[in-house]
Amino acid sequence: MTVYAAPGQPGAIAEYRARYDHWIGGEYVPPSSGEYFENPTPVTGQTFTEVARGNAEDIERALDAAHGAAPGWGRTSVTERANVLNKIADRMEANLEKLAVAESWENGKPVRETLAADIPLAIDHFRYFAGAIRAQEGSISELDEDTIAYHFHEPLGVVGQIIPWNFPILMAVWKLAPALAAGNAVVLKPAEQTPASILFLMDLIGDLLPPGVVNVVNGFGVEAGKPLASSPRIRKIAFTGETTTGRLIMQYASQNIIPVTLELGGKSPNIFFSDVASSRDDFYDKALEGFTMFALNQGEVCTCPSRALIQSDIYDQFLGDAIERTRAVTQGNPLDTSTMIGAQASNDQLEKILSYIDIGKAEGAKILTGGHRAELDGDLAGGYYVTPTVFEGKNSMRIFQEEIFGPVVSVTSFDEFDDAMKIANDTLYGLGAGVWTRDGATAYRAGRTIEAGRVWTNCYHQYPAAAAFGGYKGSGVGRENHRMMLDHYQQTKNLLVSYSGQKLGFF
Amino acid sequence: MTTATRVAVTDAAAGLLARLRRRHGELMFHQSGGCCDGSSPMCYPQGEFIVSDADVHLGDLVVDSDDDPSFRVPVWMSRSQFEYWQHTHLTIDVVPGRGAGFSVEAPEGVRFLIRSRLLTDVEWEALRS
Numbered sequence: 172m173t174v175y176a177a178p179g180q181p182g183a184i185a186e187y188r189a190r191y192d193h194w195i196g197g198e199y200v201p202p203s204s205g206e207y208f209e210n211p212t213p214v215t216g217q218t219f220t221e222v223a224r225g226n227a228e229d230i231e232r233a234l235d236a237a238h239g240a241a242p243g244w245g246r247t248s249v250t251e252r253a254n255v256l257n258k259i260a261d262r263m264e265a266n267l268e269k270l271a272v273a274e275s276w277e278n279g280k281p282v283r284e285t286l287a288a289d290i291p292l293a294i295d296h297f298r299y300f301a302g303a304i305r306a307q308e309g310s311i312s313e314l315d316e317d318t319i320a321y322h323f324h325e326p327l328g329v330v331g332q333i334i335p336w337n338f339p340i341l342m343a344v345w346k347l348a349p350a351l352a353a354g355n356a357v358v359l360k361p362a363e364q365t366p367a368s369i370l371f372l373m374d375l376i377g378d379l380l381p382p383g384v385v386n387v388v389n390g391f392g393v394e395a396g397k398p399l400a401s402s403p404r405i406r407k408i409a410f411t412g413e414t415t416t417g418r419l420i421m422q423y424a425s426q427n428i429i430p431v432t433l434e435l436g437g438k439s440p441n442i443f444f445s446d447v448a449s450s451r452d453d454f455y456d457k458a459l460e461g462f463t464m465f466a467l468n469q470g471e472v473c474t475c476p477s478r479a480l481i482q483s484d485i486y487d488q489f490l491g492d493a494i495e496r497t498r499a500v501t502q503g504n505p506l507d508t509s510t511m512i513g514a515q516a517s518n519d520q521l522e523k524i525l526s527y528i529d530i531g532k533a534e535g536a537k538i539l540t541g542g543h544r545a546e547l548d549g550d551l552a553g554g555y556y557v558t559p560t561v562f563e564g565k566n567s568m569r570i571f572q573e574e575i576f577g578p579v580v581s582v583t584s585f586d587e588f589d590d591a592m593k594i595a596n597d598t599l600y601g602l603g604a605g606v607w608t609r610d611g612a613t614a615y616r617a618g619r620t621i622e623a624g625r626v627w628t629n630c631y632h633q634y635p636a637a638a639a640f641g642g643y644k645g646s647g648v649g650r651e652n653h654r655m656m657l658d659h660y661q662q663t664k665n666l667l668v669s670y671s672g673q674k675l676g677f678f
Numbered sequence: 679m680t681t682a683t684r685v686a687v688t689d690a691a692a693g694l695l696a697r698l699r700r701r702h703g704e705l706m707f708h709q710s711g712g713c714c715d716g717s718s719p720m721c722y723p724q725g726e727f728i729v730s731d732a733d734v735h736l737g738d739l740v741v742d743s744d745d746d747p748s749f750r751v752p753v754w755m756s757r758s759q760f761e762y763w764q765h766t767h768l769t770i771d772v773v774p775g776r777g778a779g780f781s782v783e784a785p786e787g788v789r790f791l792i793r794s795r796l797l798t799d800v801e802w803e804a805l806r807s
Binding site: 362363364391394413414422434436471473518519522526527534567569572574575600645 | 728793
């Protein structure tokens with residue numbers, strides 16, 4: 172067990188600057204307004220740095236830098252770009268612990284997750300796209316003896332990316348790695364709840380990129396996000412967040428005729444068939460962990476398995492064991508490696524979760540464990556902590572239908588396979604799902620029947636590069652985490668070439 | 679006659695709306711769903727968010743303010759989401775915080791939040807007719 176010193180305290184391995192400007196053109200540039208906003212850590216509620224409050228003028232400046240850099244970056248060889256991505260990965264790996272502590276401090280998530288998941292996944296993501304871009308080939312069609320169609324991948328140019336706050340570094344890297352590999356320059360707007368950890372990363376890797384290839388402008392959505400998303404100077408916009416903003420971004424994109432990729436969340440079912448409990452073995456233990464995954468990252472994951480569907484003949488037994496596992500989740504200082512659940516990312520997030528717990532109670536759902544704010548001692552008393560909460564209820568209830576984005580799971584039972592599929596698909600969303608069974612055929616049929624882009628089968632919450640991730644239904648557009656994302660950051664150039672010396676004969 | 683409504687606003691949120699209206703002009707809400715800041719009511723200048731047949735008009739908030747005559751703020755939700763929310767009465771409140779998204783209150787260091795309850799049977803019947 173290790174307890175890392177908090178940034179700003181003696182012995183801290185990660186230190187934030189007292190103030191962050193925008194990162195534009197390879198250097199820090201003060202905001203045009205001269206204004207900054209405070210950035211509190213959800214661990215204690217105390218401000219630890221202040222961050223530039225960007226506006227349309229700052230976005231224009233970042234777009235100028237990006238447009239200056241894009242042509243040169245887009246012409247570099249794929250080898251050169253892959254080498255840069257690999258160097259970024261190496262630099263991150265050499266600073267893994269530091270990045271893990273920094274992100275934990277800003278977001279509130281436990282450092283055991285940032286050490287073992289967020290940062291290693293981000294590192295691997297750069298390496299994956301370094302490999303993917305080098306292995307990518309264009310195509311040639313021989314249309315007839317003398318006519319050839321050549322297809323080249325060309326970058327889009329300058330793209331905009333709006334990053335969520337739940338994985339401030341990993342979600343930025345999911346968008347940056349394919350965009351950079353494909354040869355684009357980026358203007359990136361982090362979430363206002365977590366504006367600093369991406370700049371902490373830029374401090375480490377900024378020298379590896381040509382100036383202007385990555386530009387980071389912070390600020391509030393209406394002041395900085397909107398001018399970026401609605402700018403006629405971007406060729407694509409990528410967004411992860413909620414549905415209303417997703418629609419608004421699509422509206423802006425329609426006005427500029429640019430493509431969008433959107434990841435808008437879900438209400439993911441986690442389905443436990445009765446054979447899971449046929450033996451009390453390692454697999455049963457794994458399934459109980461799978462249930463408890465709703466508490467990973469404090470439930471602030473778009474694919475949080477927030478609806479557990481348990482087959483009725485094992486319902487009481489399995490749920491009893493699952494509650495016991497949930498109660499064993501250690502809550503506390505996120506910088507302690509033994510802590511399993513940390514702080515919610517912001518006060519309004521905390522308020523929203525507590526309001527949903529009230530809604531669940533009002534609707535008649537039964538709290539089986541948790542269901543309240545966790546009051547921690549000392550410095551942590553000012554932080555935003557919620558106890559892992561298990562509700563029992565019906566799929567029609569709002570707590571089964573709306574993404575609470577907290578450590579709250581709503582549990583119900585099902586009798587037959589078809590009931591499970593009906594309940595699983597009775598949602599507006601289709602991002603993730605979990606299926607747990609010892610029977611391969613059941614797993615396969617369930618996986619193909621569930622309307623979701625990712626069906627974890629006998630696992631949950633794994634995000635390796637090379638496994639496509641994205642939504643069905645209202646959960647968005649596009650597939651991240653896979654080389655197919657390159658297609659979303661490239662356009663196709665076709666050279667249609669005639670090698671014939673003869674005219675067509677029309678004129 | 680019952681004057682049932684689907685939406686209401688707290689005094690604190692009404693006061694904020696009056697201030698925001700002086701800066702941004704007429705306002706509207708669109709209730710979000712999904713990830714991150716999903717389930718937050720998003721407040722925009724009227725017309726910024728294009729509503730259509732894909733949306734349901736839940737009603738107007740009627741806001742009285744000291745130095746303005748009362749004004750109305752329409753509240754919308756996507757039709758697909760309404761299928762799941764139709765039995766719910768929404769009260770728009772405000773809490774300290776920092777939401778993402780393009781909602782106009784975020785720079786004030788506050789966040790609109792939904793407080794909700796199930797509609798009573800009487801309200802439900804009145805709204806259906």
